[in-house]
Amino acid sequence: xxxxxxxxxxxxxxxxxxxxxxxxxxxxxxxxxxxxxxxxxxxxxxxxxxxxxxxxxxxxxxxxxxxxxxxxxxxxxxxxxxxxxxxxxxxxxxxxxxxxxxxxxxxxxxxxxxxxxxxxxxxxxxxxxxxxxxxxxxxxxxxxxxxxxxxxxxxxxxxxxxxxxxxxxxxxxxxxxxxxxxxxxxxxxxxxxxxxxxxxxxxxxxxxxxxxxxxxxxxxxxxxxxxxxxxx
Numbered sequence: 001x002x003x004x005x006x007x008x009x010x011x012x013x014x015x016x017x018x019x020x021x022x023x024x025x026x027x028x029x030x031x032x033x034x035x036x037x038x039x040x041x042x043x044x045x046x047x048x049x050x051x052x053x054x055x056x057x058x059x060x061x062x063x064x065x066x067x068x069x070x071x072x073x074x075x076x077x078x079x080x081x082x083x084x085x086x087x088x089x090x091x092x093x094x095x096x097x098x099x100x101x102x103x104x105x106x107x108x109x110x111x112x113x114x115x116x117x118x119x120x121x122x123x124x125x126x127x128x129x130x131x132x133x134x135x136x137x138x139x140x141x142x143x144x145x146x147x148x149x150x151x152x153x154x155x156x157x158x159x160x161x162x163x164x165x166x167x168x169x170x171x172x173x174x175x176x177x178x179x180x181x182x183x184x185x186x187x188x189x190x191x192x193x194x195x196x197x198x199x200x201x202x203x204x205x206x207x208x209x210x211x212x213x214x215x216x217x218x219x220x221x222x223x224x225x226x227x228x229x230x231x232x
Contacts, residue, residue, distance in 0.1 A: 001162075001163050001196050001197075002163060003162050003163070003196075004162065004163060004164045004208065004211060004212065004213055004214050005162050005193065005214055005215060006213045006214070006215050007215065008039075008215060009035040009036050009038065009039035009189065009215065009217065010039045010042065010043070011213075011215070012036060012039070012187045012189070012213045012214075012215050013036055013039045013040060013043060013152075013154075013187065015185070016040070016043070016045055016151075016152055017045060018045050018046050018047050018048075019047045019048070019072075020045065020048055020049075020151045020152060021048075021049040021051070021149075021150045021151045021152075022048055022049065022050050022051065022150055022151065022152050022153075022154060023050075023051045023052070023108065023148075023150040023152070023153040023154065023175075023179040023182065023183055024037070024050060024051070024052040024062060024153075024154050024155075024179075025052075025153075025154065025155035025156060025174060025175055025176035025179055026052060026053060026054075026056075026061065026156070026174065026175075026176075027053050027054070027171065027172075027174040027175070028053075028054060028081070028225050029056065029057065029060060029061055029222075029223050029224070029225055030171055030172050030174065031155075031156055031168070031171070031172030031173065031174050031176060032056070032061050032062075032156060033154045033155060033156040033187075033189050033217075034061075034156065034189075034217065034219075034220055034221065035156075035189045035215075035217040035218070035219075036154045036156075036187060036189055037061060037062065037064065037065065037154075040065060040070070041064055041065065041068060041070075044068070044070070045070060046069065046070045046072070047070075047072045048065070048070055048071050048072060048073075049071075049072060049073040049074075049075065050062055050065070050071050050073070050074055050075070050076075051075045051076075051104075051108070051148055051150060051179075052074070052075075052076055052175075053076060053077050053078060053101065053104065053174065053175055054076055054077065054078045054079055054081070054082075055071075055074055055076055055079050055082050055085045056081075056082060057081045057082055057225060058081075058082055058083055058084050060221075060223060062074075063082050063084060063085070066082070066084050066085055066088060066094070067084055069093075071094065072094070072095060073094070073095040073096070073097070074094060074095070074096050074097070075096075075097045075099065075104070075148065076096070076097075076098060076099070076104070077098065077099055077100065077101040077104045078101070079096075079098070081225060098128070099123075099128065100122040100123055100128065102120075102122055103120055103122050103123065103128075103145055104148075104175075105175060105178060106118065106120065106145070107145055107146065107147055107148040108147075108148050108175060108178045108179055108182050109178045109181075109182075110145075110146075110147040110148070111147035111148045111149040111150075111181075111182035112178055112179075112180075112181025112182040113181070115147060116146060116147055117144050117145065117146045117147065118144070118145060119135060119137065119142035119143065119144050119145075120142060120143055120145055121140065121141070121142050121143070122143070123143050124141045124142065124143050125141075128143070129143050132144055132145070147182075148182060149182050149183065149184075150179070150182060150183040150184070151183065151184050151185065152183055152184070152185050152186070152187060153176075153179040153180050153182060153183035153185070153186040153187070154186075154187045154189075155176035155179055155180055155186065155187070155188050155189075155206075156172070156176070156188070156189050156190070156217070157169075157176065157188055157189075157190045157191075157205075157206070158172065158190065158191050158192070159190055159191065159192045159193075159194065159199065160188055160190035160192075160193055160194070160211075160214050161193070161194050161195060161196045161197070161198055161199050161208070162193065162194075162195055162196045162214070163196040163208040164188065164207075164208030164209075164210070164211030164212070164214050165196075165199055165204045165206070165207060165208040165211075166180070166188055166190065166204065166205055166206040166208075166211065166214075167199060167203055167204060167205055168205050168206075173205060176206070177205050177206045180206045180210040180211060181210050185212045185213070186210050186211045186212055186213075187211075187212065187213045187214075188206075188211050188213070188214045188215075189214075189215055189216070189217040190214060190215070190216055190217065191216070191217065191220065192216065193214065193215070193216035196208075
C-alpha cells in the first residue's frame with residue numbers, strides 16, 4: 001500500500017508556487033488547515049487565488065495571508081469578519097468573487113465530478129448574475145454557473161491513515177470532502193495519523209485515492225470567532 005505521509009506542513013506544501021489556485025477547507029475558523037496556512041506564510045508565495053467559504057479573520061487563518069499580501073483573488077461566500085479583507089476589496093487591491101454558499105459548494109462538487117456547468121436559481125436578478133447566462137426551465141429563470149477546480153486542495157481532518165483516507169469530525173467536515181476531489185493535488189493535515197487498515201471503511205469520508213500528501217499536525221488552537229459568555 002502506498003504511504004502518503006510527509007514529514008511536516010512545509011514538506012506538504014512543497015511545489016506550491018506563485019500564482020497557484022488553492023482550495024482551503026474550513027467554515028469560519030472551524031476545520032481550517034492551520035498548520036498548512038502557517039507553512040504558506042513562511043514560504044511567502046504570492047498572487048494566489050484562494051477558494052474558501054470565507055477569508056478567516058484579521059489575525060488568523062487566511063486573514064494572515066491577506067495581511068502579507070499573498071492573495072490576489074478570493075472566491076468565497078462570507079467575509080464579514082475581516083476588516084483587512086474589506087480594506088483590500090474597497091481599495092481594489094483584492095479581486096473578489098462572492099457566491100451564495102450553496103453555489104460555492106456545488107461549483108466545487110461539479111469540479112470534482114467533471115461537470116463543467118449547471119443551472120441554479122440562486123443569484124438570478126442580482127449582481128451574482130452579471131456576465132452569466134440565464135435560461136428559463138419550466139417557466140422559471142436559472143443562472144448558469146461553471147465548475148471550480150484548483151491546483152491544490154488543502155484540508156484538515158480529525159483522523160487519517162498513511163494511505164490518505166480521512167475522517168472529519170462534525171461540522172469541521174464542511175467543504176473539505178468536495179475540495180479533495182476537485183484539485184490536482186490534495187494535501188491533508190490531521191489531528192491523529194494511524195496505520196493504513198486501522199480506520200473503519202464505513203466511517204471514511206474521503207478515500208485515500210483523492211489525497212496525495214498527509215501529515216499529522218500539531219498545536220491546533222480551534223479558536224472561536226465570537227465567544228459569548230453568560231454574566232450569570
